[in-house]
Amino acid sequence: MAEKTYLAQFLANSGLFSAAIFVPIVLGKEMHASTFDIGIIVTGYATALFLASIVIGRAADIRGRQVFLRIGFLIAAIAASLQIFASSPIQLLLVRILLGSAAGIIQSVLVAYFVYETHGKVGVFSSIGALGWGTGSLIAGFIGDYILVFTFSAGMMIIAAALVFTLPRTQEMKFEIPLFPRDVFKRNYPIYLSVLIRHTGANFVWVTYPLFLMDVLHADTLWVGIIYTVNAFGQFFVMSRLDPYDSSNLIKIGFLLSALTFLGFSLAESVLEIIPIQVLLAFAWSALYVGALKSVIERNEEKATSSGWLQGMISIAGIIGPIIGGTLNMLIGYRMTMIAAMALSLLGLAVYLVTRE
Template sequence: MGSRVFNVLFISVFSVMLGLGIVVPLLPYYAESLGATGLWIGAIFSGFSLSRAVFMPLIGKLSDSRGRRFFILTGLLIFTILSFIYIYANSVYSLTAVRIVHGIASAMVIPVALAYIADLSPKGREGMYMGTFMASMFFGMGFGPLVGGVIRDMYGMEAVFISMAVLSFISFLICLLFLPESRGKYRQASLKGALKNKVMRAILFFRAMNAFANGVFMVFLPVLGYLISLPSTQTGMLISTSIFTTAILQRRFGRFADNHNKAVLISAGSAIIAFCFLFIPFLKSFESLLLASLIIGIGGALSMPSAMALVTIAGREIGQGTAMGAFNTAMSIGMITAPMIAGGIMDAMGIYHVFLVSGTICFISIPAFLLMMKMK
């Protein structure tokens, strides 16, 4: 666990996710300042996820055979360059285009790094290893909204984008200097092959629905906060609280997942998140929303290490790059559909119905997931 590779990737992924976390919760404000409607806000976020979904299976498979370091370094360098280009995106069209390219860069970094760590995970301890590493992502995304809100309030959006560039470049330098090459164990598999694995099918369904909920929370909670007159710093605190809670509990729940029924833990975490979504429209104060964010974070912490452990186990059969690429593609599908569907709901019925409908969808997905797991 204390290997150089683990530490290098942990620090690098934390840094790049901190940069993303600084920007993402503030993009709805930025998009609205460019004249974006709810549907356009959804399109801006979905463009990122769509390009990720298209390229992650291919890049994941290639990293199994051609090595992981090249893709990680290339993605981080593109991250750095794009961070400056955001500053000059002065229309909803150009902002959407930048997000699409950013999604391609993301496809080169996160799933490949996860595959690298999965290569290191010993049998029977997948939950603890992957849960510990996932904490780097959640801590980065947790600190990001809080820091981003402060930077925006004090210095404006341009400083927010520059901060993302600096953090991405730090990640690039760390990997360039200290990350060795790894090709893992290549398997003749693809996204289609991953779907033939019955456990993977169930986990991919869960991940898509989980990402749908995360997408709604990340994109439209700031809109709700604006409606009830919360400053952007407090909105950032709400999102940070949820993600911090998930990060802090990753290792503990990862160890727990190694010794308990992973499908049950995934379902329980999903139910907690769905329940909170149904209550959010009735919460009108920062304090009550803060409590809901905390509970949503617990739900995420309960489910994610179990899901990652199952993907890692399946990856030994189909290739870790392929498995992580498929897992993150499922996440992108959820992130694509969430902003578009929720944006349409907001335009048609208002922001409160966004959370009511999303919570209902999440509840319905739980028995479907359990049925798919039993079919294996």
């Protein structure tokens, strides 16, 4: 069962992230959308992901995880296929909202299913996800054509959905959880709030990062894929080794390395200079994400709910960040926007240190 869950995690991340890299490129280069429009579309995806994460995460703890896992993967397969036929920003927005809803279900429920049914290690499971999106990014970069990339994405999600339907039925632990899980939120708010702040700043950068690489550093689509892959493969090797370490220390290290990463981005003058900074980013996000996920999984019996809220905070950042980031990029440029992201990483660290005492 663990092997199938790992493979589902790999396929889902490969399919989701291969398409996500090309969305800003398609909008900016093919559909001639502004950076603000790109921010709105990225925000639509993140909003849907947020709502699905918190609503379905709670529902899965109450009613059982397997049925929602199947629904999520089935919707993802359909939505990923529809991306191929989107020919305007509004069509792509609608499809991305549907795919974001599916991603929210998958990301909140799959980790809870894995922990309950296989009793595996969170860091290893997270590293498989990084390997998946790294592989997807690299293949997307080699393909180059966005229609073919969207077709590859759809293929990965269809295979993943078929695999999930073969997972055996089990006796699932269920919980009584209020509509707003106040106790879960109270136990974990230092992590939720600080991650929200840091990741909002990160999304200032990510919303136009492929365009920064292409317009400022003169990368082609292959280099964009390689650059994303360095981060992803770095996370694969790092995350799988973090389970023995203290969650709190990992979180603090993650914030500090994030600040250094965004400072490094702002100073980079070539594609080759970006590569070591991508390695630093891999260490930063691996430490922060595994530390945060380990903490909420270990501190809460309601694992789908608590991990769903963590994913929800990441998604809220994906709602706020792209809108502000798209606007900042128009007003102050790519590099100063990266400095703003650095500042929010340091603010996130300060909030975590203060609120957890």
